[in-house]
Amino acid sequence: EDRPEITVAVQQIVNAGALDVLREQSNVGARVFYSIFETLIDYDRQNADLPQKPGLATEWKRIDDKTVELKLRPGVKFHNGDVMTADDVVFTFSKERFGLLDEQDSARKDGKTLFTASASAAVGGKVPPAEVAAVAKRAWPNLDRVEKVDDMTVRFVSTVADPTLEGRISRYGAEILSKRAYEEAESWLAFAQKPVGTGPYKVVEFKPDNILVLEAHDDYWGGTPPVKTLRFAVVPEVASRVNGLLSGEYDFITDLPPDQINTVESNAAFEVVGGPITNHRLMVFDKNNGPMQNAKIRQAMTHAIDRETIVETLWDGRTSVPAGLQWSYYGDMFLSDWTVPEYNVELAKKLVQESGYNGEEITFRVLNNYYTNQVSTAQINAESFRQIGLNVKIEMKENWQQIFDKESGPRMVRDWSNSAPFPDPVSSIVNQHCQNGQQQQVGEWTNEEFNALCIKLETSTDLEERRASFRRMLEIAEREDPAYTVLHQSAIFFGKRKDIEWNWSGLQSMDFRAANFQVVAPGN
Amino acid sequence: MTDLLRVNDLKRHYEVHVPEGLFGRKASLKAVDGVSFSIEKGRTLGLVGESGCGKSTTAKLVLGLIPATSGTVEFAGTPVTARHDAQWRAMRRRMQMIYQDPLGALDRRLPVITQIAEPFEIHYAQMPAAERTDRAAVLMDSVGLRPDMAMRYPHELSGGQRQRVVIARALALEPDLLVCDEPVSALDVSIQAQVLNLLDDLRERTGFAALFISHDLKVVRQMSDQVAVMYLGRIVESGLPEEVFRRPQHPYTKALVSAIPTPARRGKRERIVLEGDPPSPVDVPSGCSFHTRCPIAQASCRNAVPQLVASGGHAVACHLVNAGATPAVQAAE
Amino acid sequence: MVQYLLMKIFRALVTVTLIVSAAFVVLRLSGDPAIIILGPEAPPEAFEAFRRNWGLDQPIWVQYFKYFAAVFQGDLGNSMRDGRSALVVVGERIPLTLAITLPALFIKLAIGLPAGVMAALYRNTWVDRLIMMLSVAGFTVPSFVLGLVLAMIFAVWLGWLPSGGSDTWAHAVLPTVTMGLVGAAVIARFTRSAMLEVLGQPYIRTASAKGLLWRDVVRNHALPNAAIPTLTIIGFLVGSLVAGAVVVESVFSWPGVGRLLVNAVANRDLAVVQVILLLVGLTMVGANLAVDILYGIVDPRLRIKRLQAGS
Amino acid sequence: METLLSIKDLTIDFDQGKRFVRALHGVSLNVARGEVLGVVGESGCGKSITWLAALGLLGSKARISGSVRLNGQEIAGAPENDLAGLRGGRIAMIFQDPSSSLNPVHRIGRQIAEALKLHRGMTGASANAEAARLLDRVGIANATRRLREYPHEMSGGMNQRIMIAMALAGEPDLLIADEPTTALDATIQAQILDLLTELRRDSGMALVLISHDLGVVADMSDRVAVMYGGRVIEEADTGSLFDSPAHPYTRGLIAALPDIDGPRRRLESIPGTVPAPDQLPPGCSFAPRCAIASKICDARVPAFLPYGEKQSHFAACIKCRGGAPTETASMPGNKSALVPA
Amino acid sequence: MTIDTTPDLEPASPTHASGSVFTSKSRLRAFFEAWPPLVLIALFWVGVIAVVVVGAKWIAPYDFMALDLRARLIPPVFMGGDWTHPLGTDELGRDVLSRLIVSIQISMVIAFLSTLIAAIVGVSLGFIAAYFRGRIEQVILMLIDAQAAMPFMIIALAVLAFLGSSLFLFTILMGFYGWERIARISRGLAISANERGYATAVRDLGATPFRIYSRHILPNIASTLIVSLTLNFPEVILLESGLSFLGLGVQPPMTSLGNMVGYGRDYIQSAPWIMLAPSAAIVLTTLSISILGDWMRDKFDPTLD
Ligand SMILES: Nc1ncnc2c1ncn2[C@@H]1O[C@H](COP(=O)(O)OP(=O)(O)OP(=O)(O)O)[C@@H](O)[C@H]1O
Ligand SMILES: Nc1ncnc2c1ncn2[C@@H]1O[C@H](COP(=O)(O)OP(=O)(O)OP(=O)(O)O)[C@@H](O)[C@H]1O
Ligand SMILES: [Mg+2]
């Protein structure tokens, strides 16, 4: 056995403490899940354009507006040795797995009370926690059923016309699970701690906040995994991750802030890879309070931000200012001529003047580096806002609830980021900013016209109509009545041994399959 | 003449734990166990006895510093309580105390004149500051402290001078009763004489009554009009100093008097050496509490508590003495 | 004695209840675990479901009483992150924390005690000054600065020791040493003053007058007496064994109780926080009681005094 | 009589930060075999430090010069190890406040056995037996049980006996008792003094009894030295010291003592206070308080010269050279005879 | 009095008018024994800090918030930088020296005020416990226990969450740190003062409790308290840096020593100056104050009188 043992130092394995793709909604989980699970439709993840490619399905086709049929890849083996069949796929998208069965629901309600008994009920008897059900519902708002056509063929049937069905099948959260393993597991939690998927590595040990040990799944359909044991160790301190990489304890480190790139690369044995991902950093406005009620103020703010300089200095030019809340991998839906508001201090000042702003304090709620460079960026922007005559005050908050809280003072400006889990605006602007999106749900912003367009974008199957709707939505949310403004595309950086050939992915997954992992020279 | 202070069957018991067996037990410590006496205006009662016999406790009870378990204290006709309220504070004007350790009784951070003037500040808040200082200066003079010492701090004075400061402060309000708890025990021989003389002079001048406590018989004799000897919370003998010390009746007093070393007596008199230590006030022996150490104790002493029987001005609490009705005692009267 | 112990235990229980209640209110009112655990990008329905599931949608006082009702039935609750019993979640971490805090305690004592004694014996000489200098310096460096610097020297530059993690004993060295050095400084200062106090006592002179050599006087008479006040601080250190390593555990990625506490607090994972608080409170109380009892054993005088104080 | 311990010109300076201040100004004292030497004087006059210095027990803040000879052999400045051998073995010392002078955490038995092991090489059962015998000797009943007790479980009087037993463990030639009864009750004091007398009679050990209680010293001593301001100002056999004191200070001390017999009289007090070591007057340090002092007293420190006919009576007073004080002017407030008839 | 004041006689020896014998030490030795060099250095440093605190506004060469993204991470002079930024710049191109100066000012003010608050709260509660004894004392002791056993992080969190990150509130929060120790000490001292004579003596003169505690007991225990406050002071500074490490300290855009160290720690390898300058300030200052505290304890040692 000469396959290496590889240790990846991560900031956190999964935020939610369980290895269930439907529960772990943060980007953090993405990088470990791709080694354990796979979706039917995959992406060419190391390709910057992120084209779709066959995953556990070898081919798929549209039957009609509402139906997609997929041929399953033969000979795919789960970690428990079972061969993947249509049954597993059907199960993965079943009500039972989603926790939507009535008996599951009532079991959850029976869970007596707070913190204690209900929790045991939630994890016992294979009742997924309520939030799993909620996430599943959101991910599959219109899914009617998944049909088994034959052992190796399945059909996804939607209740309404759904142009995004393929996207949803490929998205994070649509990974295929082993039906038998799930049914045999003692409880939802037992499965979520040692899930069985088809990925190249299987879970050996999982200690939340501490370590996740994966082992090569030698029956992997895509070829023998190149790593014998893959360990994800939690190292919360950046400096400690860097120290550990340089001292040879870790082979990879994640979440490397751009300013640390030089430190790592100053040692010839290591290098840094990484770049922009399918996630944008935004600044979000609450249009109900104080000066923020005035759209001109919000517009002024969008013009006052010097995005290019931020990208160039804080990000060492390694990411870019995107064309609004969209990604090029949207393909047909990508509006390549759209841009973010230009950086124009004079214009911004003028807008402030026109707004009749009288110096009221504008509070800017910031978390302590929840996002890379968050505090720095906030300070830079606050300074910029001050330049155009706004009285901006940074308020450091400790968690998201405090960010959204209405009682502790007027809510005005905050930070956020949006991902696009599949290549369609529905995955981002609709999911996050429309009626059911967080921004409107928490009551920060709403706009009738915008909301009408949301429905059109979601249900129309006409490309041009959808493009037009999307364009108008961007116009409203980013320029006319700003709901948010995009700061820059997020980027991630990995420090790694130089002698390992490995590439990062814009989808934030870490790919340790043979095609993307190769030790060039004997490691040191 | 009426009594200024009347103390009647005063008792003070403390709840204590004694280490016994595995967990110890609760017991009652009889610090003062039925003490009665009275002091006339302008007279001094001396209280002697060994360490722990309850002298200080008696003093505190008399002044109402701690509550009595039972019994009464009457000062100029009004009962003394231990409730630290305004009335209690006002009563301090008329009764004052001098402590054994003058350094401890003085605030190390204030010049002595401020401390002597403090009673005025407390009780005559409206008195102008200048007058307070003037009065304090007069007091200093009367206790023989030089004016240049006014701004000194207690630690810059000698022991005798400190005790003078304490005395001046106690006398500031011209109290009717002064309780002196071992006022000279901490002082050197030569200084002790200075302070005793001073107290004597002041008493002559201002006419306060005093309860004078000491374990030193010589000192008590020097200062008192009457003496009482305490043993384990009770008075065992009382009378005029000359009587008590020259012709002690109680075997304990006898031993005490004989044990006093003085240069004058060197080699002349045999010490009566008592066996053993005084018993603990937690386990007061039955009957006469002195019987465990008494050289002449008899079986009967174990049973009944002897009463203080007065014949003339001289009272003794001893079965043997009282039964013998010693004529010497009567003759002494 | 039994009464005294009962009294102490009662007070301790009230104290712990106080702490747990305070923590309850603080945690409940200052953050919503739903958003924190599920992340800001999770759909609002998920938050709702999560809250309903854990009873977080009920009024806070209902939550409070339900929590305590459960606690009195012996149910300390489950972690909201993965639904496991909070007791188990915390229990897993305890051995790891002890694995660094116990050796660190040993280092603290092994360095701090002799250093303090030396400083006292050589009071006002250069020995004293040097020891006190180092001690104060050790005490004043923020422990994460010290930790990071040690890691840089011994892990990155010299490559002798791992910089973080918890796999082998070698991983424990740096966190242990970091904590040990800081704590030793505190102990040295304390021991010095305890020792100075004892050296001024009359019985030390008696021992010398007896004809004992100075080193025997120190060994047989000064040290046993100086050990008594030192017990208090050792008790305090033992009390902080469980959660006293928050910062060091973070710096060295040591998955102990301290880091769990930080995470649980950040996640508002109430049951876990409460179990840790209970644990900390009870160890504190336990250590205090142990010190009390030890006092009685080491210092015969107190066997009586304590009893009397109990009244 | 054969001199056992002889102190000559002992001076002690204490470090007071900026400077050294002399606390003892050339003290010379002799103790003969089997003799009881009483040392009296007010607090702070140097009684204790004289003997502590002789045994090398003063801390590092003290600078000592002079000579201390034990049986003619110089021990001042001897190495620590040699001194440790003498302490407890040849010269034992006991202190005021016995309760705090015993180690509170060790049993009585252990503390006595330690001395036995040091000086008589006894260990184990034999040490235990000897310790029990010693306790018995100092009049503590139930010795074997007491050996297992701690100092705080016993009264002050008993602790002082234990201190004495511990001192006896080394079978010393000289026992220095520094205010051995000051902290004790009158009846207990009588017990201890009795015990000391008895022990001395039996063992022939010499005794230095330090006290400020003239009565105690008068009762016990063969010879008395009176100290004032860091000097011995008078020394005589007990009889002549108390019957015909020479130095005005000694006379003042005796007169200041209230009496238990005789008529009550107003006390003689010596005015003023003992000067601090750093505020001594020039010349005779008693001069500022002395009723008969004159200018010459301030000129020079008076020499320590024989007084009266007896060759054993010395005093350091210019005014009382060679006989009675030259000026018998009464002291202020003196209303009765200095010496009771 | 019998002091002979006749002036017409020469003193025995013209060199000294008294009979006391002094041996002077060399001036230098005496000076350094009274003022050990370490203490002098510590005093000097505390003096420097005091000047910085008072004059931060005038001393700081730049506005501590002014950022210049084009001048990020410039090293300090001794690491190859130049004199425009003597201590270099940080990750936003802000002048480290200016930030250090303002940080020192803020940290010191926080430490000073919160120590003051801890002292006031602690002394008051300690005195109340000592005065009332019984139930009230038990309750206060319980509060003390609770405070001691409660991880400070939780309290810090509460304040940050409920009261926001205002500097003022943060100072009050830090005041909560250490009050329990001071309460314990002052309770103990007050009880023993009550048992010692002077407080009883004044009470027996008829003084009110308020007078006894404020006029007599407080000044008497002040020296001991001050010494324990000199211990509290550095601990507050360290605690603040610890909280900053957890993200709970002084919050941006405000700065403090702890905040600088906390945010600078990621740069320990690439731009160590960001973290080292404030670390050094913390160590030197806490070291100085501790040295002065120890020195004061020796000075106040009761065995001196
Ligand atoms: N607060 C208390 N609690 C328990 N016992 C006490 C208390 N105060 C005094 N005692 C006990 O009461 C007894 C009498 O004490 P008191 O102080 O009156 O004696 P004393 O005659 O003044 O002794 P001394 O001469 O030592 O001052 C002693 O046994 C003492 O231990
Ligand atoms: N360790 C010391 N450092 C400085 N001065 C000291 C020291 N020990 C004693 N002194 C001083 O030396 C002088 C003599 O002290 P000593 O203890 O001999 O007095 P004493 O006659 O025994 O008094 P007492 O009757 O109070 O015991 C005193 O003024 C004292 O302050
Ligand atoms: Mg008393």
Ligand SMILES: [Mg+2]
């Ligand atoms: Mg002495």
